[in-house]
Amino acid sequence: xxxxxxxxxxxVLTLLAGGQxxxxxxxxxxxxxxxxxxxxxxxxxxxxLPVYPKLAGQNKAYMAQQMKDIKSGARANGQTAAMKGIMxxxxxxxxxxxxxxxxxVKP
Amino acid sequence: MxxxxxxxxxxAIALGALSSANxxxxxxxxxxxxxxxxxxxxxxxxxxFEVCAACHLTEGxxxxxxxxxxxxxxxxxxxxxxxxxxxxxxxxxxxxxxFALPESIGDAxxxxxxxxxxxxxxxxxxxxxGKWEKETPEYEQGKKLFEENCVKCxxxxxxxxAKKFYPKxxxxxxxxxxxxxxxxxxxxxxxxxxxxxKQIKNFSDKDQEMVINYASRIPVPKEDLAPSKDWTNPDxx
Numbered sequence: 001x002x003x004x005x006x007x008x009x010x011x012v013l014t015l016l017a018g019g020q021x022x023x024x025x026x027x028x029x030x031x032x033x034x035x036x037x038x039x040x041x042x043x044x045x046x047x048x049l050p051v052y053p054k055l056a057g058q059n060k061a062y063m064a065q066q067m068k069d070i071k072s073g074a075r076a077n078g079q080t081a082a083m084k085g086i087m088x089x090x091x092x093x094x095x096x097x098x099x100x101x102x103x104x105v106k107p
Numbered sequence: 108m109x110x111x112x113x114x115x116x117x118x119a120i121a122l123g124a125l126s127s128a129n130x131x132x133x134x135x136x137x138x139x140x141x142x143x144x145x146x147x148x149x150x151x152x153x154x155x156f157e158v159c160a161a162c163h164l165t166e167g168x169x170x171x172x173x174x175x176x177x178x179x180x181x182x183x184x185x186x187x188x189x190x191x192x193x194x195x196x197x198x199x200x201x202x203x204x205x206f207a208l209p210e211s212i213g214d215a216x217x218x219x220x221x222x223x224x225x226x227x228x229x230x231x232x233x234x235x236x237g238k239w240e241k242e243t244p245e246y247e248q249g250k251k252l253f254e255e256n257c258v259k260c261x262x263x264x265x266x267x268x269a270k271k272f273y274p275k276x277x278x279x280x281x282x283x284x285x286x287x288x289x290x291x292x293x294x295x296x297x298x299x300x301x302x303x304x305k306q307i308k309n310f311s312d313k314d315q316e317m318v319i320n321y322a323s324r325i326p327v328p329k330e331d332l333a334p335s336k337d338w339t340n341p342d343x344x
Contacts, residue, residue, distance in 0.1 A: 035175075038161030039205065048158075049205050085202035089174060 026094075027101020034089045036098065039082065044102045051079055057107035064099040068092070131197050132300045133272075139191040142215040143184060147223025153342055155212050155221040162206075165343035166333070168231035173282025179228035180278055180331055182269035186222045189298075191215075198298040230327055233336035235280035237320025249321030252314055256306050257322070265325045273300075278331075281323035288315050 031037055031044070036055075039048050044055030055063065069075035071087035090098070156167075159178070163169050167179035178186065192198040194207040205211060212221060239245040253265075257276075261267055265277035276284060291299040292307055292315075310318070 032161075035162045038158075048211060049208075052205075081201035082205060083202075086174060089172075 027097040027099075030090070030094050030098050031101060034094065034098070035086055043105045045105070045107070054107065055102045056105040058103060060099045060103035063102060064095050067095045067099065071095075131192075131298050134192070134195065134197055134298075137188075137191055137195060137197070138215050138218070139184075139188040142187045142191065142218040142222075145216050145219035147219045148216075149220070149223050149227070151217070152220035152222070152224030155217055156224050157343075158206055158211060159221065159225075160343065165340040166231065166338065167225050167228040167340075168234075169280060169283065171231075171233070171235040171280055173235055173280040173284075173286065176283045177231055177234060177279055178225050180230035180327070181225070181275055182267055182272075183222050183226050184269045184272050185267065185274045186225060187218050188272050190218050190222070192298045198296055228340065229333035229338070230278050230331050231336065232327075232332045234278050234323065234327075235282055236323040237281045237316065239317070239320045241324065245317050246321060246324070249317035249319070252310075252318040253321045257318065260300075260302070261322075265322050276322050277325040278327040279323065281319055284319045284322060285315060288319060 036044075039052050040055050041047050044058075047054060066075065067087070067090070070080045070083050071090070073084070076084070156165075159167075162175045163178050164175075167177065169175040169177040189198065190207050193200050193203055194209070196204075200207075209217075212218070237249075239249070257265070260271070260273045261276055262273075265275065267273045267275035287296065288307070290296040291303060292310070294304070307315075
């Protein structure tokens with residue numbers, strides 16, 4: 001491996017690692033910033049009302065899918081009316097980061 | 108009176124009764140009437156406000172993108188009425204509803220307390236504004252529309268009227284006001300003032316944007332504003 005390739009590899013690895021750290025860190029920040037915390041409680045452990053789900057430790061893929069479906073309106077039952085009004089605040093990337101963060105919180 | 112005229116008259120009366128039953132702008136005997144006269148406990152109000160702050164921020168400034176309205180600076184009477192309307196299901200607001208419930212914030216006294224606290228918060232000097240700067244034709248047209256349609260109730264500077272429960276709209280976020288305007292027009296908000304519904308029913312989409320653009324750009328008196336847009340509420344340090 002020549003010097004230039006080594007530099008590139010280092011750069012790519014750094015970017016990858018940095019990107020991942022940012023994503024994991026972002027989830028926790030997004031959770032507050034996008035107001036998820038208001039209903040689902042700190043770290044997704046203590047919902048405001050008993051009809052809202054606890055999210056800490058929930059499966060990542062499941063949460064991401066529910067968020068997408070509530071955002072698109074494909075899921076519109078139960079308590080989703082409360083959440084639909086804020087879903088324009090999150091992008092698909094935000095949803096991934098949020099689901100990732102919450103899935104890793106110990107219940 | 109012939110039979111046909113009688114039928115018409117009866118229908119008109121029935122429709123009138125129906126529309127006044129639907130128009131629940133002022134629900135007599137509502138909780139707000141009680142809460143307004145209670146003496147607020149500001150310290151308890153601060154503790155209750157923690158729940159509100161998750162969305163409306165600890166400064167009570169809401170979000171500039173209009174997702175959540177600015178509460179700071181709003182008249183106490185308006186805040187109490189809207190809170191009690193939301194929890195009495197007299198104003199549809201599913202996102203806000205759970206937070207207005209007695210199990211989340213408490214009874215009529217709690218309404219008085221939290222609103223007593225909010226009333227003391229200084230306003231955001233950097234509210235969300237519409238896209239048309241001063242001196243553009245759209246700004247000027249919005250100003251004209253505002254003067255012709257809005258000042259009678261909301262005042263020359265959008266200051267509202269506390270005694271009549273008319274909200275202050277100066278300093279409010281553009282996107283929030285536009286959304287409420289459309290909901291009022293469509294009857295979605297339900298507790299809208301019927302006079303306003305009548306007043307705005309011939310507004311085009313562009314009229315709405317222009318008039319709200321103007322409203323969002325009405326300057327707020329300096330003494331009502333926080334010293335800077337970076338101000339943070341020291342009660343929540």
